[in-house]
Amino acid sequence: MSKTLIAASARPMVLSLLLKGESYGYRILQEVTALSGGTIDWSEALLYPVLHRMEKEGVIRSQWKMSEENRMRKYYALTESGRRELDVEKERWLNIHGAFLTLWAAVEEPE
């Protein structure tokens, strides 16, 4: 998958993953890999700067917590503005998705 598409989808992807509850960097990575069946391969070093920037912008917030495995981890959770951004993003991606579907359906029908 192209780098620009990965970069463009990283933010909404993170927001969406956090929708079901707080999570930490490594698990986010694993979930993305699992979700996409390995086709979306985020560079590990890329994720953290993205998370930090999002935190700085206030769409997510973080908290250091001791995990069950007795390891300190930084957990990220959605904020109110994060939810709002996700709504906007969702609409955008669905629009694009819908447009593509219509296009492809129109091409397939004459066959």
Place this chain on the structure above:
Amino acid sequence: MFELEEAISKWRKQLEADPALEPGYVAELEAHLRDKFDDLITQGRSPEQAFNEAVRALGDAGLIGSQFFKATTPRRSGRPSSQAPRFVPALAWNYVRTATRAFRRNRAFSVINVAGLALGMLTFLLIMTWVRHELSYDRFHEKGDRLFMVLTEDNKGASWSTTSYALPPALKDGYPEVRDFARVWPWHGSLVKYGDVRFEEDDIMLTDPGFFRMFSFPFVKGSPETALADKNSIVLTESTARRYFGDEDPMGKALTFDDPGQDLTVTGIVRDVPANSSLQFDMVGRVEWLGEERIARWTEWVGPAYVQLLPGVAAETFNTKIGGIFQERIGPNWPPRPLLQPFSKSYLYRDGRPGVIVQVVIFSAVAVLVLLLACVNFMNLSVVQSIQRGREVGMRKAVGATRGQIARQFLGEALLLSFLAMALALAAAPALLPAFGRLAGKSLTLFGAGPAGLIGLLALAAAATGLLAGSYPAFLLSSFRPVETLRNRAAAPPGGARLRKALIVFQFAVSVVILVGAIVVSRQLRFIKAFDLGFDRDQVVSLDNNLQIYPRMDTFKQELGGRPGILGVTYAAQRLLYVGQTIGVDWEGNPEPIPARIGYTMADYDFFEVFSMEIVRGRAFSPAFNDAKTDTCIVNEAAAKMFGWEDPVGRTIVWSQDSIDPAQRNVRIVGVVKNFYDRSLRSGIRPFMFRVWRPYNSYIFVKVDKNRLPQALLGMKEAFEKFAPDHTFRYEFLDAYFEQQYDVETRQGRLFNAFGALSLLIAALGLLGLAAYTAERRTKEIGIRKVMGASVSGLVTQLTKEYLALTGAAVLIAWPAGYYVMSRWLAGFAQRTPLSASYFLAAAAAMLVVVLVAVGTRTLRAARANPVDSLRYE
């Protein structure tokens, strides 16, 4: 055995070393690494494999750091927060303060530095303004690229700005490439009347109707198409029209011209002719004034002519096409051929040869050199001055300044000063321009066509100078370790010294070349002015003849001759030194198939007496022989030599002039006059013939007694006004007229002197600064030498020696260069002063004196100083 904790802590340390990664980030990454490690172990990797793979997946420290940095940087410039800023605003005031402090510490030195550069820039600006003025000549014609001057080239490759009068119309009729033509003949002058208003007009130009269609002289009234349609029409410039008509409408009004004795109707008013036009006029009439028959003749070679070619016609091709037209029309043996030269070049290339352009090139070179000198000086002095700031640099570095910051500080400072100099030059230029214009004989406007080019060039020079001047402290001083610069008083630039010496040699060499130039030009001018032209030009006054005197030339001569202080009176059609006329002559034994062209003028009796010209064979003209009515002539030695006759007196030559009645073409030589110059010295001596012609001669020449000059002039005025009450009495001394011909050279000489002095001044300023610096740097050494018993004179010699060697090197370079340039310049004169070695010695001596004075005074002060003071310093 692989130790996980040890490996992780090592990895962590690596990350922590990256300033972009805060400890919190690193902890987060560590948690990630551990998670990944655990996963990989579960997948069955060995601990070492698992660790390495996990680390690789995260990427190396630098990559992570830069990614973090991108996400977190607060700076707009994108510069990592770990790196020092390019510019610390808080330090700005400090920079200004240290700069002014450094400026003040060596106030004289700094003022010299900036003033020197400003002076150089000012010179550059002034000269280039003049250069642009010269280059702007004749560029304002809309059809400029299609206008050509018709020259004539002979078989020896020499060319003149003149052509056969029948040629331009023939070109237009016979060649579709020619759109239009205009022959131009400057009329000698006329008394012009409108009612009671009368003026002697000198700038009357005669031309063809095509003139205003071709050249863009904007019309205020009338139109370029129709203005010259009628043969009796005249076009005036605005200010000329105002002289006659004031606020009246001049269109359709008649002006009375005493010569050619006609009333002409004003058919157009054009704007005054701009100064940068090579075509100058107050009035424009039709060339038919000269006589319709005359201007239709193929053998009449007068005045310049211009043609307009259709767009896209190449002059070279057309030149080839019309190359044989004279042979076709006049005769197969005529060698000349017409040659079209772009009109825009006619000012810079006179007669098809480099003219003003030579001066333009010489002075542009001088301008660039002077600017270069000033820049070199500025660099030298700035470098020297900045050496003293080694400690400042050390201090700045010690408290955390980076090299980049120091470099920018010093470059900025140097740029500020060089641009200050530029601002000073720009401010002073308008004030000095009028004076410079007088020196150059032009009325100049600063920037003329537009300031962009010159200011841009100057700004470029200022920027380059500033950057180079600032580069020593910026790059070299800042590279020293602070400890060293702080410990020593100053660190000398190791490579800088050689460069500085080279720059000084260059500077001296240029100064010496300019000095040689100044000396040679002034010598040549003195030589020319004292040169024996073969006739006496002192004490001869020239008056313009006129129609009221023509019929009574003999009585006027008698009237004048009887007055006090007047030693002799004669007439002639031409003024010696400005003879434009040539005639064709043939003789028995002429080796060429065509008649030779020789100089010619009609004269009156007493001509040779008034001009004190020596008759070497035969006799002078005399009424006793009735030369006015007989077929006699007098030739010069050069003509006799050309005829190949030992004694030409009594032999006959033949005019070959269509306009002369064939019965009168044979003329008998009655005398041979000693050779003389009939044009400028540059043209040399040529064969020449005189004949007596009484009814009509344009000039009156009066030889006066120098001691009774006022009476003589008064007598002339009275006689003139008695005989020609309509005309204004105007006179001119021939020697002044002669010197006027060398106006260009005289001005060149004056400019050269000014620039020679200027370049010496700049060099001296630079030296003064350098000497001061050397003396200061060697204070301690001088002190020790004195304690050990060195004498003041010995010390001065020691300190000056270096500069003397540099002067010597410069002189060795400058002499051949000066010799080359000036022998080329002198080659433009037929008579030239020899390039004496003394000129070169004098220039070198002048340079040496400047060096000794500039270096010596400063050095003497250092050598005289009490050694105790200088040694106690450290």
